[in-house]
Amino acid sequence: METANETIKQAPLLEARNLTKVYEDGVKALDNLNIKVMPGEIYAMLGGNGAGKTTTINIFLDFIQPTNGNAFINGIDSNSDPLEAKKNVAFVSENVQLYPNFTAMQNIDFFVRLGGKSNYKRSDYENALNRVGLQSEAFDKKLRDFSKGMRQKCGIAIAILKNAPAILLDEPTSGLDPKAGKEFTKLIGELRDEGKAILMSTHDIFRAKEISDHVGILNNGELVAQRTNAELKGVNLEQLYVEYMAGYMEETDQNLVLTNDLN
Amino acid sequence: MFKLIFIKELKEILQSSRFTISFAVCSLLIILSFFMGAQNYLAGKAQYEAAKQENYNQIAANTEWMSVNHSIMLPPQPLMALVTGISNDIGRDIEVRGRGELSAQNTRFNDEPIFAIFRFMDLEFIFGVILSLFAIIFAYDAINGEKVSGTLKLCFSNSVSRASFIAGKLAGSFAGLSVALIIPLLIGCALLPVLGVNLTGDEWLRLGLILISGLAYFGLFLALTIGISAMTNKPSNSFLIGLVVWIFAVLITPRASVLISGRMVEVPNVDEITSEKNRYRFQLFADDRPKMADFSVPEGTEPQQVMQEFSKYMSELSEERAKKTEIFEEKINEQYINKRRQQERLALSLSRISPASVFSIASTELAGTSLGLQNRYMDSAQDYQQVYNDFMTEKTGTGGMTGFRMIISTDDDSGEEPETIDASELPEFEFQKATLSSTASRSLLDLGLLILFNIVFFGGAFFAFLKYDLR
Numbered sequence: 201m202e203t204a205n206e207t208i209k210q211a212p213l214l215e216a217r218n219l220t221k222v223y224e225d226g227v228k229a230l231d232n233l234n235i236k237v238m239p240g241e242i243y244a245m246l247g248g249n250g251a252g253k254t255t256t257i258n259i260f261l262d263f264i265q266p267t268n269g270n271a272f273i274n275g276i277d278s279n280s281d282p283l284e285a286k287k288n289v290a291f292v293s294e295n296v297q298l299y300p301n302f303t304a305m306q307n308i309d310f311f312v313r314l315g316g317k318s319n320y321k322r323s324d325y326e327n328a329l330n331r332v333g334l335q336s337e338a339f340d341k342k343l344r345d346f347s348k349g350m351r352q353k354c355g356i357a358i359a360i361l362k363n364a365p366a367i368l369l370d371e372p373t374s375g376l377d378p379k380a381g382k383e384f385t386k387l388i389g390e391l392r393d394e395g396k397a398i399l400m401s402t403h404d405i406f407r408a409k410e411i412s413d414h415v416g417i418l419n420n421g422e423l424v425a426q427r428t429n430a431e432l433k434g435v436n437l438e439q440l441y442v443e444y445m446a447g448y449m450e451e452t453d454q455n456l457v458l459t460n461d462l463n
Numbered sequence: 464m465f466k467l468i469f470i471k472e473l474k475e476i477l478q479s480s481r482f483t484i485s486f487a488v489c490s491l492l493i494i495l496s497f498f499m500g501a502q503n504y505l506a507g508k509a510q511y512e513a514a515k516q517e518n519y520n521q522i523a524a525n526t527e528w529m530s531v532n533h534s535i536m537l538p539p540q541p542l543m544a545l546v547t548g549i550s551n552d553i554g555r556d557i558e559v560r561g562r563g564e565l566s567a568q569n570t571r572f573n574d575e576p577i578f579a580i581f582r583f584m585d586l587e588f589i590f591g592v593i594l595s596l597f598a599i600i601f602a603y604d605a606i607n608g609e610k611v612s613g614t615l616k617l618c619f620s621n622s623v624s625r626a627s628f629i630a631g632k633l634a635g636s637f638a639g640l641s642v643a644l645i646i647p648l649l650i651g652c653a654l655l656p657v658l659g660v661n662l663t664g665d666e667w668l669r670l671g672l673i674l675i676s677g678l679a680y681f682g683l684f685l686a687l688t689i690g691i692s693a694m695t696n697k698p699s700n701s702f703l704i705g706l707v708v709w710i711f712a713v714l715i716t717p718r719a720s721v722l723i724s725g726r727m728v729e730v731p732n733v734d735e736i737t738s739e740k741n742r743y744r745f746q747l748f749a750d751d752r753p754k755m756a757d758f759s760v761p762e763g764t765e766p767q768q769v770m771q772e773f774s775k776y777m778s779e780l781s782e783e784r785a786k787k788t789e790i791f792e793e794k795i796n797e798q799y800i801n802k803r804r805q806q807e808r809l810a811l812s813l814s815r816i817s818p819a820s821v822f823s824i825a826s827t828e829l830a831g832t833s834l835g836l837q838n839r840y841m842d843s844a845q846d847y848q849q850v851y852n853d854f855m856t857e858k859t860g861t862g863g864m865t866g867f868r869m870i871i872s873t874d875d876d877s878g879e880e881p882e883t884i885d886a887s888e889l890p891e892f893e894f895q896k897a898t899l900s901s902t903a904s905r906s907l908l909d910l911g912l913l914i915l916f917n918i919v920f921f922g923g924a925f926f927a928f929l930k931y932d933l934r
Contacts (some may be wrong), residue, residue, distance in 0.1 A: 261620050263933045283622045291620030297613040299471075301478040310471050314464075314621045355617075368620070 211275060212236035213288070213366040213397035214243070214260065218269035221255055221421070229255040231421040232269070237397040237414070239365065242388065244408035245401045246441055247418035253401030255421070257368050260399070261291060273366055287316060290362040294371040296355030300344035304329065304354050307343055308361065315362035328357040333383050349380035356387055367391060369400040373407060385411050409437045417444050464627040465634075472635025476601075482643065485597055490647035492589050497651030500544035500585060501658040507539035514556075523886035528858040531884070533559050535847060535892040537567075537840055540831060541660050542669060547585045548832025557844045559892075561852035562785065564792060565844050567837075587826050590677035591819050592713055594644065598684035599705040601640055604698035605632060605689045606928060611698065619933050629928040633689060633921055637682050644681065648674055665899050669829045672906075676829070676913055680822040683916040684709075690924035693931050713819040720813035720820070728806040736799055743791050747784045754780060807834055815909070818916045825909035831897055835905070843895045850890045 214237040221230040230252045237243040245253045258264045260271045262282035271278045278285035298307040308325050329339060332353040343351065352372065359367055369388070373381040385407055392398055392413075402408050408415050409432055417425040417440070424444050427437075476482050514536055522531050535557050543550040554567025606629075609615040618628065652670070655662060662670065688705045695701040758776050760769050814820035827833040897905075 258934055261616075263616070263619065283624060286620060286622045289620070291617065293613050293616060295613060296617070298617070299475055299614060300612075301475050301480075306474070310467070311617065311621070313467050314618060314623060316622060358617075362621075 210238065212238050213274050214399045215272040216256060216269065217272065219256065219259060219266050219271060220268035221259065221264065222267045229421050233423055235416060237399050239397050240392055240395045241413040242392050242398040242400060242411055243414045243416065244412035245416050245418055246405060246408055251418040252421040253418055254370055257370050257401060260289065260368055261286065288364050289366045289368055290359035290364040291368045292355045292359050292372050294374050295348065296351045298343045298351060298354055301342060303340045303342055304334065305339050307354060308358055311358045312361045317361060317363070320361060324361065328360050331360065332357045332387060349376055352376060352380070352384065356384070366397045369398060371401055371403065373402065373404055381407065405438050405441055417441055419444060464623055465631045468628055468631025469635040472632050473639045476636065476639030477642070481601065485601065486643040489594065489597065489643045492584070492593060493647035494651050494654065496584050496586055496589050497545065497654050501655055501660045504539055504541050504544035504660055507544065511536055511539055519886050522889060523883055525884050526882065528855060528884055533851065533889065535559055535844060538894050541662055542666055542830040543832050545585055545670065546587045546673060546826050546830035546832055547583045548827035548830060549834060549836055550832045551583070553837045553840065559844070559848055559851050561855045565841065565848060567840065586673065586677065587823055590680055591822055594681050595684040595713060595819065596709060598681055599688045599709055602636060602685050602688035603692055603702040603705050605636060606692040606931065607695055607701055608698045610696065610933065615933055625929050629925050633686060633924060636689065637685055640685060641678060644678065668899065669902065673826045673829045676822060676825045676910060679913040679917055680818060683818050683913065683920050686917065686920035686924050690920055690927050693924055693927040712817040716817035717814045717820045717823065721810045723813055724806050724810035728802060728809055730802040730806050731799060736795060739795060740792055744788055747787055751780050751784060815912060818913065821909045821912045821916065825906050825913060828906040828909065829902060831902065835897065839895060839897060843893065847892045854890055
C-alpha cells in the first residue's frame with residue numbers, strides 16, 4: 201500500500217494534460233499534448249522549428265492560453281492560477297538577457313527577489329555564481345559586457361537561487377560553445393539530482409540523450425514519440441528523430457502532391 | 464512587488480548612459496534658461512529704468528505742461544523672462560494723451576529682430592519642446608524593448624502581476640527621469656537671487672506651479688510613450704509613432720488651431736479698422752466745413768476777441784467731433800475686440816486637444832505672459848489715461864494733446880528764463896498685475912487638463928500592458 205509521502209513524491213511537478221493550442225489564424229501549434237515530469241526527472245522535448253516546444257513552455261508560464269487542456273505546475277493549473285503556479289517554477293530562456301546596465305549581482309538580486317526570495321545575502325549569490333562557474337571578477341561587472349555563456353550562467357544561478365521545484369528550460373544550450381554546453385549539462389544533472397523536475401526544449405539530440413530521463417519528439421504540435429532513458433539505451437536517437445521527421449516530411453509531401461492534384 | 468519594480472526601474476534609469484547624457488543636456492538647458500532669463504530680466508529692468516528716466520528728463524525740460532509728450536512703458540517682470548509668452552511680441556511703449564485711442568508701440572523684436580526668428584530658450588520652450596522629446600527618447604522602448612531583450616519574459620516567469628509591474632515601471636520611470644529635471648530646476652531657482660533677481664512670495668508660488676505643470680506635462684508624454692511601447696512589438700515602431708504624435712501635439716496642433724479659428728471667425732485687420740475710423744473722421748470734418756464757414760462776429764469786434772471767439776467756436780466743433788469719433792471708435796473697437804476674443808477663445812479651445820498647447824496656456828497664464836497680458840497692459844494704460852487726463856486738465860485746462868488747440872505766444876521782454884515744470888508732479892503709471900487668485904482661477908482649467916491627460920495616458924499605458932503579449 202502506498203503511503204501519503206510516496207503519493208506526493210510520485211505526483212508530477214510539471215504536467216501537460218491534453219494541451220491544445222490553435223492560433224487565431226488557424227495554425228495548430230499543439231495537438232493534444234500529454235507530458236508528465238516527475239521530481240528528479242529531466243524531460244527533453246525535441247523537434248524542429250514550429251514543432252510546439254516553445255508554445256508548451258509559454259503555456260506553462262501563462263504567456264498564452266491553451267485552446268484546450270491544462271498545464272499544471274506542482275498540481276496548480278498555470279492558466280487559472282498563474283501567480284500561485286509560477287511560485288513553483290524557474291525559467292531559463294534560450295538567450296538569457298538580463299538588464300545590461302545592472303551588474304551580475306544587481307541582476308541576480310532583482311530577479312531572485314522577484315521570485316519571492318528576499319532573505320539571501322551576497323554570500324549566497326556568490327555561492328550560486330561560483331557554482332555555475334562564473335568568474336568572481338565578473339560578479340560586479342555590468343551585464344552589457346558579458347558573453348552569451350556568462351549570461352546563461354547568471355540565468356541558471358537565478359533559477360538555482362529561486363529554488364523552485366520545477367524548472368523550464370527553453371533551448372538553454374543553443375549557441376553555447378561545447379565547453380559551456382558541457383558545464384551547463386552538468387549543472388542540470390545536479391539540479392535533477394536535487395529532486396527538481398526539469399522540462400527542457402532543445403534541438404541538441406546528443407545532449408538530450410545524455411542527460412534526459414524522458415525524450416519526447418514533437419512534430420507539428422503533436423507528440424509523435426516518447427522514450428525513457430532506459431528505452432533509448434542502444435538506440436540511435438538521431439536516427440529515431442530523423443525517421444520521425446522523415447515520416448512527417450513524407451506525410452507533408454503526400455499532402456502537397458494531393459493538394460497539387462486537386463488544384 | 465511594486466516597490467521592487469519601482470526601485471529596479473529607478474536604478475536602471477540612473478545607471479544608464481542615456482540618463483547621463485540626458486541629465487547633462489537637461490541640466491545645461493534648464494540652468495542656461497534660468498541664467499539667460501535672469502540676465503534678460505536685469506537688462507530689461509535697466510533699460511526700463513533708463514527709458515523712464517529719459518521720459519522724465521524730457522518732461523522736466525518743458526516750461527509748460529501743454530507741451531509735454533509723455534510715454535509709459537511695460538515694466539519687466541522676472542517671470543516674463545522665464546516664460547516669455549507674448550511679452551516680447553506686444554508693444555512696450557505707449558504715448559499717453561488725455562483722450563483718444565492708445566496704442567502700444569515698440570516690441571522687443573524692434574530692438575533685437577534676431578529673436579523674432581529664433582525665439583527665446585525659456586522654460587516653456589525647454590519643457591514644451593525639448594523635454595517632451597526627451598520623454599519619448601527615454602521611454603519608447605520601455606515595454607517592447609524588454610520584450611525584445613527577453614527580460615520581460617524572465618520577469619513574468621515569476622509570480623508577478625502585470626498591474627504591479629506596469630505601475631512600478633510607470634512610477635519608477637517618472638521618478639527616475641524627474642531627478643534629471645528637479646535637480647537643475649532647483650539649481651536654477653537658487654541661481655535667481657544669486658544673480659540679483661528677487662522674486663516675491665507670489666512669484667515664487669507662480670514659478671512653483673509652472674514647474675509642477677512642467678513636470679506633469681513631462682509625465683504625460685512619458686506615460687503616453689510607455690503606452691505606445693505597450694501597444695507595439697518593436698522599439699523602432701514605437702519611436703516612430705511617438706515622434707509622429709509629438710510632431711502633431713507640439714508643432715502642428717497649436718498652429719493648426721489658430722489657422723482653423725482664423726477661417727471660422729473672421730476678424731477685420733487693424734488697417735481696415737484704421738481706415739474705417741479715418742473715413743468717419745474725415746466725414747465728420749467734411750460735415751463741419753459749412754459750419755466753420757458760417758463763423759461770424761459782429762462788425763467792429765476787436766481782433767483779439769475775434770481770435771478768442773474763433774478759437775472757442777472751433778474748439779466746440781472739435782469737441783463735438785471728438786465725442787462722436789470716440790463713440791464711433793469705441794463701438795468699432797468693441798466689435799473688433801469681441802471678434803478677436805471669440806477667435807482667440809476658439810483657437811485656444813481647439814488647441815487644447817494637444818497637451819503641448821495646454822501646457823503653454825497654463826505656464827504663460829501663471830507667468831502672466833498669456834494673451835491677457837496685452838489686455839491688462841492696455842487696461843492699465845487706459846486707467847492711467849483717465850488719471851493723466853484729470854491731471855492735465857488741472858494743469859492746462861484741457862485734457863492733454865487732443866482736439867483743436869491754438870497756442871498764442873507772446874514775447875517776454877523781462878530777460879528771465881521761463882521756469883521748467885516739476886515732472887515729479889506727474890502721476891506714476893502702475894501696471895496692474897493679475898492677482899494670484901485670478902491667475903489661479905484662469906489656469907485651473909489647463910492645470911486640470913494636464914492632470915486629466917496624465918490620468919488618461921497613465922491609465923492607457925496601464926491597460927495596454929494588461930493585454931500585452933509577453934512572448
